[in-house]
Amino acid sequence: MSSLVQSVDWLAIAPPTVAAGVGLVVLVADLFLAESRKPVLGWIAVAGLAAAALMLLPLLDADRSTFCLVGDTEVCSYTADRFTLVIQFLVLGGALLSALLSVTALKDSGKWLPEGEYWFLFLSSAAGAALLPASRDLATLVVALEVASLPAFALVGLRHGDRRSSEAALKFFLSSVTATAVSLLGISFVYAATGTLHLTRVAERIQDVDGQLVTLAQTGVVLTLVGFAFKTAAVPFHFWVPDTYVGAPLPIAAYLSVIGKAVGFSGLILVTVVALPSYADAWAPALAVLAALTMTAGNVGALRQQSTRAYSAVRLLAWSSVGQAGYLLVPIAAAGYSDDPEKSVGSTLAYALMYGAVNLGAFAVAALVGRAHRLNRVADYRGLYAARPLTALLMGFFLLCLAGLPPGVIGLFAKVTVFAAAVHAGLGWLAVVMAVNVVIALVYYLRWTALLFRAPETAPDGEAAAHRLPAPLTAALALTGVLGIALSGAPQLVLRFTETGLF
Numbered sequence: 001m002s003s004l005v006q007s008v009d010w011l012a013i014a015p016p017t018v019a020a021g022v023g024l025v026v027l028v029a030d031l032f033l034a035e036s037r038k039p040v041l042g043w044i045a046v047a048g049l050a051a052a053a054l055m056l057l058p059l060l061d062a063d064r065s066t067f068c069l070v071g072d073t074e075v076c077s078y079t080a081d082r083f084t085l086v087i088q089f090l091v092l093g094g095a096l097l098s099a100l101l102s103v104t105a106l107k108d109s110g111k112w113l114p115e116g117e118y119w120f121l122f123l124s125s126a127a128g129a130a131l132l133p134a135s136r137d138l139a140t141l142v143v144a145l146e147v148a149s150l151p152a153f154a155l156v157g158l159r160h161g162d163r164r165s166s167e168a169a170l171k172f173f174l175s176s177v178t179a180t181a182v183s184l185l186g187i188s189f190v191y192a193a194t195g196t197l198h199l200t201r202v203a204e205r206i207q208d209v210d211g212q213l214v215t216l217a218q219t220g221v222v223l224t225l226v227g228f229a230f231k232t233a234a235v236p237f238h239f240w241v242p243d244t245y246v247g248a249p250l251p252i253a254a255y256l257s258v259i260g261k262a263v264g265f266s267g268l269i270l271v272t273v274v275a276l277p278s279y280a281d282a283w284a285p286a287l288a289v290l291a292a293l294t295m296t297a298g299n300v301g302a303l304r305q306q307s308t309r310a311y312s313a314v315r316l317l318a319w320s321s322v323g324q325a326g327y328l329l330v331p332i333a334a335a336g337y338s339d340d341p342e343k344s345v346g347s348t349l350a351y352a353l354m355y356g357a358v359n360l361g362a363f364a365v366a367a368l369v370g371r372a373h374r375l376n377r378v379a380d381y382r383g384l385y386a387a388r389p390l391t392a393l394l395m396g397f398f399l400l401c402l403a404g405l406p407p408g409v410i411g412l413f414a415k416v417t418v419f420a421a422a423v424h425a426g427l428g429w430l431a432v433v434m435a436v437n438v439v440i441a442l443v444y445y446l447r448w449t450a451l452l453f454r455a456p457e458t459a460p461d462g463e464a465a466a467h468r469l470p471a472p473l474t475a476a477l478a479l480t481g482v483l484g485i486a487l488s489g490a491p492q493l494v495l496r497f498t499e500t501g502l503f
Contacts, residue, residue, distance in 0.1 A: 009066035022048025023123030030116025087133035121151035168247025183227025189220025231264035254363035284336020295326025307378035334425035361480030383456025403445035413491035
């Protein structure tokens with residue numbers, strides 16, 4: 001008789017475990033630290049996220065799995081393969097950069113943001129986000145999704161006495177809870193039809209479901225996909241994004257724009273490509289249509305933003321992130337048509353890494369400008385080059401990367417990769433829609449870039465221009481800038497790194 005006692009591969013689960021452990025340390029330390037020493041919690045969180053990211057290095061050599069079935073060690077609930085490591089690198093790296101932005105934001109906010117609660121919630125969300133790509137059963141997948149999402153609701157609404165923050169948190173909460181309820185209902189139907197929650201076994205059994213349960217299985221598949229469409233901010237489930245980004249503290253908006261997407265898209269990939277490949281004829285066309293609608297709605301929404309409107313810079317980045325979500329959906333849809341779905345999934349991961357680096361850089365510049373201009377309008381960026389030449393050059397580079405124009409080679413390479421995935425899968429119409437949307441996006445990205453180098457309406461404040469940037473903000477700008485420039489010089493490294501091991 002086989003033993004029911006299993007050994008846990010602690011090295012495999014180290015990245016999310018370290019993040020969660022440091023979150024508990026911060027929570028306890030907050031009880032004993034004097035108010036004047038609370039800023040040290042931020043540096044503990046930054047160090048913890050860096051340590052969690054470093055724990056990925058020992059996992060690069062081979063796939064590792066744990067929490068496996070007693071009778072079948074090939075079926076596990078947690079797997080640290082290449083797909084997992086790429087997403088965990090994006091999640092923990094993005095969380096680290098967002099934490100650096102948060103250190104400055106918390107210092108500037110005074111008493112409006114409680115530091116202990118902020119860092120505990122932040123690290124808890126990061127731990128859930130790091131757990132999700134390793135999840136290989138539907139129960140663990142949903143738990144990880146909610147561990148990543150629930151603290152994020154609180155972070156969005158954490159600013160005391162801010163009506164916009166509370167309203168943003170409510171919209172975010174209601175949309176996400178609806179998504180979770182729909183997903184859980186769908187997953188329960190899939191479980192009832194197949195008798196298993198493990199993704200690989202679902203893939204095997206759902207092809208041979210009893211005739212009486214076929215309708216139940218099909219309904220479960222549809223509901224599960226609808227729930228994840230909410231999480232990825234795909235149209236028509238994108239309405240919460242602009243108000244949530246504006247109402248949230250800026251580092252949390254940056255966090256949601258990158259880590260939130262990584263969570264949603266990695267979950268969507270696991271559910272569609274790994275658990276439901278036999279239903280590709282249903283989910284692939286649906287995702288292709290969602291991709292077209294999402295990129296169009298996002299880019300048109302960004303194009304309509306008025307530069308003098310309050311918080312228009314953050315709103316533009318929010319609508320831009322919806323458009324980018326559409327691009328990220330393209331290779332996932334292509335995986336349903338392609339003979340090589342692994343390559344299509346790799347295209348999504350490559351695009352996500354490239355987008356994450358430059359988008360966090362753009363939010364870092366927005367955080368800098370927001371310190372001097374509370375309303376953070378696009379018009380406030382006029383003449384930035386005259387006041388801060390290096391910052392303006394970095395912002396121009398990030399915007400050109402997002403637009404896919406040289407010298408932002410990394411952005412161009414990312415879009416070509418996604419475009420190629422659509423063409424190779426026979427989705428010519430989707431490639432055309434994407435090309436049209438890229439042209440639309442050029443208008444607002446170039447308009448913003450040009451504004452950086454125009455003459456300022458008033459003479460730049462020499463004292464403000466000479467004022468030294470906070471060290472955490474400088475570090476975030478430097479890291480994103482170096483990463484973007486390095487990858488623009490060798491973008492092929494991203495594709496090699498994102499070769500997945502899902503199959």
